[in-house]
Amino acid sequence: MEEDTSFVNMDNWKGNNSNNLSFKQITLQQIKTCVQNGSVDWHVGGWKQIQKNNCTEDVYVENTREIYQNSVRMLRVLLLPTFDKQMNNADKELQEEHTSTEKETTNQLKEKKEDNLKSEIKKEWISYNLEWHIKLFEQLILLSKRLNFFEEEANEGGA
Secondary structure: OOOOOOOOOOOOOOOOOOOOOOHHHHHHHHHHHHHHHHOOOOOOOEEEEEEEOOEEEEEEEOOHHHHHHHHHHHHHHHHHHHOOHHHHHHHHHHHHHHHHHHHHHHHHHHHOOOHHHHHHHHHHHHHHHHHHHHHHHHHHHHHHHHOOOOOOOOOOOOO
């Protein structure tokens, strides 16, 4: 009995049933997740006390900034194998900038003794980090456009 040695084009693969998604569909879903997570009121997470009737309950509130940043990082991971020269250059520049700024921020925090100065440096880092992830997301969207991920797929049944 002969083995099937044919290869499937992963860009067009739909799987064996309707529950499986193509790479393009997964990518578009992740982009949608990034857009949704980036379109909310960003706030710091943590434990909050909520008064219910006569008792107080501790409830964890998610950090929406971190959720957005994580969704962008996962989009980067997903698209990494498709990076073209332009995206490789942009990604390298962004990664170097982030690393440099993170080291600089860490050094500033070590040097400062006053809590109010440390707090200000942390606020600046949070703001920078969020803006950095927006820049990364912009580059990933430009890559997705170059890869034609936003093209409409024709229906197989005809118009």
